Amino acid sequence: MPIPTTTRRKVIAKALPVVSPYFAGRKQELELMKSHLVEGTGSGQKVFTITGMGGSGKTQMVSYFLQETNRDRKLFTHVVFVDASSESTLRADLQLWAQSLGPTHEEDDWENALHILASEFTNGSWILVYDNADNPKLKMRKYFPACQNGAIILTSRSRVVGSLQNTSYLELGNLNPKDALAALEKAAHRQIPNPSKEMDDARILMEKLGYLPLALVHAGAYCHQQSSERDDKVYHFTFSRYLDLFDKRREALLRKTDMFTQEDYERGVYATLDLSYEVLQEASKQFLRIISHFHYSDIPLAMFRAAAQVGFEDPEIYLLRPEDKKGLSLLTDLLCTNGEPDEFQLLELIRDLHSFSLVSPSEDSLRMHPLVQAWARDMKSTDTENYEGISTRVVSSCSRDGNLHIYRYLLPHIKGWLAKKEGDDLHINDKVAFGKILDEIGHYALAETLFRKAIA
CATH class of the missing domain: 3.40.50.300 (P-loop containing nucleotide triphosphate hydrolases)
Incomplete structure (x- = not known):
């Protein structure tokens, strides 16, 4: 029998990934x-x-x-x-x-x-x-x-x-609460008693993760890997502990990539979102960073139009903001042409972000997934923009008599900023502007608190 001079190696085509054991619903x-x-x-x-x-x-x-x-x-x-x-x-x-x-x-x-x-x-x-x-x-x-x-x-x-x-x-959207719980339990290798504190914590965690499959699987797997067994007893790493860690080290958790060998889950949540960010237009990247500092639900488009109409200027100036000159320039570059509001530019920014599912627009507002918001806020960058300061300036510039019809839509965003150190870090111009908005819509106690902080 002749010995073959060459040995052909069989070529194997790429195969579709197998269905994950953590897959649920759909x-x-x-x-x-x-x-x-x-x-x-x-x-x-x-x-x-x-x-x-x-x-x-x-x-x-x-x-x-x-x-x-x-x-x-x-x-x-x-x-x-x-x-x-x-x-x-x-x-x-x-x-x-x-x-x-x-x-x-x-x-x-x-x-x-x-x-x-x-x-x-x-x-x-x-x-x-x-x-x-x-x-x-x-x-x-x-x-x-x-x-x-x-x-x-x-x-x-x-x-x-x-x-x-x-x-x-x-x-393909997020999982419903029932399927989200199933994915979380599968990845954590446990069945959560209901009712129980652990179930309550699991529901809070699912909401914070926005019912996103990848985030749920990563959270469950982390809890499983941190659990231990000794003397035939299992000591679970609880969802309460994960929530505490999430609040303190969110970015580190969501960038972890070493919990799986399966290809579909090898990237961390943030690394997956980074892929979308890389292909955005530069202006869209800046706009995303700005809107991430609003509350993630119901960001009113009328707010941007009203703010652009007055060039994003403070309605009343109690203290100059020379350090915000760059931010003011960025806003006008994004949303104005020749000093006038440009509706087309606003719609193009939204279209670009929406095309990669980073925002969900309706006729009059934008909505962000809570993890998209968290990722955009946590993003490291080499620029020196104060994106939170830019976003508060947008709302402040709306504090004018002609904008009373949009005040109620500004409330969740103002409350979000006040929840951080009770608004102590806000510029005095923002404190007064927010106070006037709150006073007009009947939140008198909050308004008074801001006015007192402004004159303190």
């Missing part, structure tokens, strides 16, 4: 995907998109869908999983898949992969998953097989990718 989302990708009667190639903020579990959703619908590969004979975070990884993974088909494909490249899907697997029993298609400069349609069969799923932080769908579009 039944409605699964049914939506099944109705369009499995039960849909329309002919032609099906394109389905899943978008959502970092940490919402988009890749896991795809894995869950295929686990539940493609057992023994009866629905999709070929599952092609591609890292679409860059053009180079996308092409490399397509090439790897093509070469994994056997010795006759060892010279294939990414174009061959698309050709094979389009012309050789004409029965349509394939699904192509483009994961993390976040780069807005990457033209994804170029990488769709040119045929009328098969299915494509794209996952992305960018809502712009949603427009590529021709079946349906899934915006």
Whole structure:
């Protein structure tokens, strides 16, 4: 028997991550995907998109869908999983898949992969998953097989990718409280008695984490790893202790990356959000840092319009703010053109942040996920901007008679600043302006407190 002169190494294509043991819920989302990708009667190639903020579990959703619908590969004979975070990884993974088909494909490249899907697997029993298609400069349609069969799923932080769908579009949000608790319990390897103080603390923790799957799993896993067993007794690291640690060392906890070997959970919560920040426009980054110092719910757009109308100037000056000149310049650059309010610029900032699920806009307000707010506040930077001071100035400049209709929307934001050292760090101009707003909407005791602090 002749000895082969060369030994060919079998090429193995990238595989879809397995469903995490901590995965919970998403039944409605699964049914939506099944109705369009499995039960849909329309002919032609099906394109389905899943978008959502970092940490919402988009890749896991795809894995869950295929686990539940493609057992023994009866629905999709070929599952092609591609890292679409860059053009180079996308092409490399397509090439790897093509070469994994056997010795006759060892010279294939990414174009061959698309050709094979389009012309050789004409029965349509394939699904192509483009994961993390976040780069807005990457033209994804170029990488769709040119045929009328098969299915494509794209996952992305960018809502712009949603427009590529021709079946349906899934915006993956946070877990509901029941499923969030299930994820937390699975990751913590415990079942929480109900009612109990531990259950009360778990509910507080879930709310602070905004029911975000990645954050819940990281919190539960941390509590599990910090727990111990001695003399056949388990000593749980309680959620109460985690909450205390979260309040004191939030950034350190949310940047931890060493708790998992599973790829989907290897990044910390903050590191996942950093990926979205990197692709934002510079102006959007600045705007995000400013709005993070408002209360995360119901940030009124009318407030920015009213403040821009007066050039963000204090209604009354009791003490000059020469140190805030740079912040004032930043606000006018962001929201004005030639000294006049620019609605288009405001809407463009919101569009950019919304496209990566960093804010949720309605017709008249913005909402931030509490962890997005925390991450933006905790962010390290080399600039010297006082973003909190800039945000308080926006509200102060609204303290004018013509703005009475928006005063009640400013209340949660003012209360948020007063909760920190009872407002002692506020500039005197802000104390008086906030006092006038509070007085007008009937919060007389708070208003009096601020007026007294202003003249102290």
